[in-house]
Amino acid sequence: MGTLRELYPMPEIDKHWSVPQQFDATFDFEYDEGRTTLMHLYQKGKDMQWDAVNRIDWTQELDFENPMQLPDEGVALHGSPMWEKMTKKEKIEFRRHAQAWNISQFMQGEQAALICAAKIVESVPDLDAKFYAATQVMDEARHVEAYKKLMQKFGVAYPMTEPLRQLVDEALRDSRWDFTYLAMQVVIEGLALAAFGTIRDLAQNPLARMVNAYVMEDEARHVAFGRLSLRDYYPQLTQAERDEREEFLVEACYHMRDRFEAREVYETLGLPVEECVAWAAQSEIQKLFKTMLFQRIVPVVKDIGLWGPKIRKAYEDMGVLHYADQDLDTLAKQDEAIAKDLDTRHQDVRTAYVKAVAGAAE
Numbered sequence: 001m002g003t004l005r006e007l008y009p010m011p012e013i014d015k016h017w018s019v020p021q022q023f024d025a026t027f028d029f030e031y032d033e034g035r036t037t038l039m040h041l042y043q044k045g046k047d048m049q050w051d052a053v054n055r056i057d058w059t060q061e062l063d064f065e066n067p068m069q070l071p072d073e074g075v076a077l078h079g080s081p082m083w084e085k086m087t088k089k090e091k092i093e094f095r096r097h098a099q100a101w102n103i104s105q106f107m108q109g110e111q112a113a114l115i116c117a118a119k120i121v122e123s124v125p126d127l128d129a130k131f132y133a134a135t136q137v138m139d140e141a142r143h144v145e146a147y148k149k150l151m152q153k154f155g156v157a158y159p160m161t162e163p164l165r166q167l168v169d170e171a172l173r174d175s176r177w178d179f180t181y182l183a184m185q186v187v188i189e190g191l192a193l194a195a196f197g198t199i200r201d202l203a204q205n206p207l208a209r210m211v212n213a214y215v216m217e218d219e220a221r222h223v224a225f226g227r228l229s230l231r232d233y234y235p236q237l238t239q240a241e242r243d244e245r246e247e248f249l250v251e252a253c254y255h256m257r258d259r260f261e262a263r264e265v266y267e268t269l270g271l272p273v274e275e276c277v278a279w280a281a282q283s284e285i286q287k288l289f290k291t292m293l294f295q296r297i298v299p300v301v302k303d304i305g306l307w308g309p310k311i312r313k314a315y316e317d318m319g320v321l322h323y324a325d326q327d328l329d330t331l332a333k334q335d336e337a338i339a340k341d342l343d344t345r346h347q348d349v350r351t352a353y354v355k356a357v358a359g360a361a362e
Contacts, residue, residue: 004148007157009097009268017165023175025122034128037228042128045135045221052146055214057346060207062153065092067099069204074289076262076280082271090269097265100154101161102195105260107147108160109192110215112168113222114140116184123177124229132225139218150211163259164188167252178233182245185226186304187252190297193219198289200338210342217339220332223300227328230304246306250314253297257290257318291319296331298323 005013033039063069075098077083086094117136124130151157160168171183193216200212234242266276280286298315301307302324315321 004151004157005159007151007155008159009156010159010264013159017160019169019172021119021172021175023119023123023177026125028125028127028130031127034126034131035228035232038126038128038132038225041221041225041228042132042135045132045139048217048221049135049138050142050214052142052149052214055343056146056149056207056210058149058207060205062207063205066095067154067205068199068208070095070099070199070202073285074198074202076283076286077271077276078285079283080276080279082276082279094265094269096154097156097269098262100151100156101158101262101265102199103147103151103154104158105161105164106192106196106215107144107151107157109164109168109188110140110143110147112160112164112171113184113189114144116168116171116180119172119180120177123180125177126229129225129229136222136225139222143215143218146211146215150207153207158264161260161262161264163255163261167255170248170252178230178245179248181226181230182249183252185222186230186297186300187249187256189219189222189226190300191256191293193223193296194293197335198292206346210346213335213339213342216335220335223296223328224332227300227303234305242306243308243310246308246311249301249306250311253294253314253318257293294318294320295323295326296328299326299328303328 005015034042066072072078072095075083075095077094083091083094114137117133117140120133121130121137124133167183167188171180171188174180174183196212196216196219200209200216203209203212234245237245261277261280263273263277265271266273294315298320301311301315312321315324
């Protein structure tokens with residue numbers, strides 16, 4: 001099998017993307033016991049490592065007409081003149097490309113998280129944070145591996161979309177370690193958790209559900225890592241420094257909400273791009289989805305203490321301020337429970353299969 005890049009519909013994409021960086025690699029020579037909460041998270045990160053090859057049954061296939069078996073109501077163009085004009089064959093192709101674009105952005109974001117986590121290991125000043133970030137590096141490598149294997153079953157993949165690239169670029173270029181946390185652990189990982197959850201909860205395809213559920217189990221810890229580290233750090237900053245970070249967060253949230261569009265899909269399939277983007281922007285389902293994307297971000301921002309008037313006003317304008325009181329620990333426990341439930345059901349299927357084969361041989 002060739003490389004995943006060969007599945008891109010736009011072959012001119014570069015093989016590599018290099019982001020120049022300047023930051024200090026900081027050693028911690030205290031070697032103290034570390035913060036209890038972070039060390040517990042580090043232990044949990046070690047205990048919950050898993051193998052993407054063995055935990056997921058890769059013999060399962062995606063559905064031909066609707067790969068992840070998602071409801072059509074969630075399709076960005078559902079109900080539009082463009083959708084109504086499509087033949088059955090064209091709708092099948094649109095579903096495949098639209099879903100592949102989503103999973104592609106998950107995969108691209110996971111590689112970005114892999115690189116950002118490695119940067120955090122180097123730049124964060126505290127050894128306990130370095131320990132946990134090291135477990136996240138392994139997690140993100142596994143996530144890239146899992147999504148890559150899933151993408152191969154789609155038969156088409158997409159490069160990193162420009163809005164995501166811009167935010168990742170900012171996260172990597174800024175020399176301050178906490179900006180990497182803000183961009184990756186809070187905004188990108190927070191949005192991803194909500195998007196993963198939509199597929200996990202709505203997809204009827206067992207392979208798609210598995211991959212997203214198992215990745216979510218890890219990502220909930222990653223968001224907790226950002227919360228714990230930044231919650232301790234931000235009280236030490238001046239008000240001007242906190243204001244600067246709030247400004248960055250507001251811009252990043254608007255950027256991802258308003259510009260994370262599947263333009264590449266519309267271009268590839270020969271659809272009228274601006275009409276498609278405009279329809280999706282006004283779709284009530286899409287508006288609801290974009291609102292739900294912030295259910296994990298808003299409570300984290302409040303928890304880490306970046307909760308000034310500007311950021312509260314932005315979240316109020318977005319219609320997401322009500323998420324501020326979400327219980328993140330309860331959500332994380334739910335993510336773990338769903339993943340364990342899938343493990344149990346998957347094991348039951350394997351056990352039943354083995355018994356059936358053994359019975360047939362008698």
